[in-house]
Amino acid sequence: MFSSRTSVDLTHNRLALALANARNRGVEILDLTVSNPTTADIPYDAATILRALSQPSALKYEPAPFGLEHARRAVAEHLSAHGPRVDPRQVVLTASTSEAYSFLFKLLCDPGDEILVPRPSYPLFEHLARLESVRAVPYPLRYDGAWHIDAPAVAAARSARTRAVVTVSPNNPTGSYVTAAEFAMLAALGLPLVSDEVFSRYALRPRGAPVSALSTAEAPLVFVLGGLSKLAALPQLKLAWIAVSGEDGHVEGALARLEVVADAFLSVAAPVQHALPALLGSRAVAEGAITARTLANLAWTDAHVRGSAVSLLDVEGGWYATLRLPRTRSEEAWALAFLEEDGVHAHPGHFFDFEDEAYLVVGLLTPESTFREGLQRILLRVAEDA
Numbered sequence: 001m002f003s004s005r006t007s008v009d010l011t012h013n014r015l016a017l018a019l020a021n022a023r024n025r026g027v028e029i030l031d032l033t034v035s036n037p038t039t040a041d042i043p044y045d046a047a048t049i050l051r052a053l054s055q056p057s058a059l060k061y062e063p064a065p066f067g068l069e070h071a072r073r074a075v076a077e078h079l080s081a082h083g084p085r086v087d088p089r090q091v092v093l094t095a096s097t098s099e100a101y102s103f104l105f106k107l108l109c110d111p112g113d114e115i116l117v118p119r120p121s122y123p124l125f126e127h128l129a130r131l132e133s134v135r136a137v138p139y140p141l142r143y144d145g146a147w148h149i150d151a152p153a154v155a156a157a158r159s160a161r162t163r164a165v166v167t168v169s170p171n172n173p174t175g176s177y178v179t180a181a182e183f184a185m186l187a188a189l190g191l192p193l194v195s196d197e198v199f200s201r202y203a204l205r206p207r208g209a210p211v212s213a214l215s216t217a218e219a220p221l222v223f224v225l226g227g228l229s230k231l232a233a234l235p236q237l238k239l240a241w242i243a244v245s246g247e248d249g250h251v252e253g254a255l256a257r258l259e260v261v262a263d264a265f266l267s268v269a270a271p272v273q274h275a276l277p278a279l280l281g282s283r284a285v286a287e288g289a290i291t292a293r294t295l296a297n298l299a300w301t302d303a304h305v306r307g308s309a310v311s312l313l314d315v316e317g318g319w320y321a322t323l324r325l326p327r328t329r330s331e332e333a334w335a336l337a338f339l340e341e342d343g344v345h346a347h348p349g350h351f352f353d354f355e356d357e358a359y360l361v362v363g364l365l366t367p368e369s370t371f372r373e374g375l376q377r378i379l380l381r382v383a384e385d386a
């Protein structure tokens, strides 16, 4: 009766079951998977945000497939301030980055086509692709003290059905930025490039300005994704965007077809579009607090894993850090032990499709006291096991 697109395995894995069990029993769990800034004790410029959302103009409905002109201009100005100049006509507003992916997969792929996605990376790719009857084919990121895109492996992952290559910069969860050379290498494939840059403003190491795929001249088409959920730490407001660049003819063709898709949904609400300039202007409070939190948690991790059997993988940006655990237990066994014996919940690497074991991903957005207590318990458990 139902489509194969929605046929997902709904059985819970052992960790999810153990978590539900612990919560049912009222056990207090230290959650190191925090990724929702609105429930993580992050301060906001609440007065500005609420004022911006209650403008009288929000009472009027003006259907516009790509979004209201002044909202698109606000995004173009934001992108132009941090990279090459973007024209508002290149900007398409969507309700979320997930919706942006679904628009792009509709635009670029027929059922059965493939898109290349990094591995390890954002676990949602597989679902987003399957919902469009598209196959997400992984290409590996390799770690040698820093993360790199494995160019020959990308070429090997490509098939006659490949329609686009996706990058995430900085990547979730590895925190690695895509370099200009890597963007150029991917662009040389001649495929449309989809660059998810939602975390780009959250650098964790001193570095030059992050490179945006918008500066990559060689690709026929480039789609850069961003949105309020990370940039302004406002995921509940449901506003994201696609910036389209590339060769003129391709850009015009892509925008004409994207308009057909966007016009069928008209999904971004008026109040948030009217509020957008003020929301972007007010983001410094939350952004500053998140940067301070993630930097403090990273520094604490760096200092406390030293001399232990746990190591911290290099991370350049974003909201996550990856720990390598001794392989004396499987990744799942470690995560279960932390949960059931120590009351600490963290994601095992396979949640993000790491190729080998044993990794643990911790959310740097976690309030400092919970983060430190949780990590201390993890380090103690590993030390006892040694």
Ligand SMILES: Cc1ncc(COP(=O)(O)O)c(C=O)c1O
Residues within 6 Å of the ligand: 035, 095, 096, 097, 098, 099, 122, 168, 171, 172, 196, 198, 227, 228, 229, 235, 239, 240
């Ligand atoms: C790489 C990446 N892209 C996009 C998103 C979410 O964006 P949105 O809330 O706009 O769908 C996330 C959320 O964690 C993410 O990790």
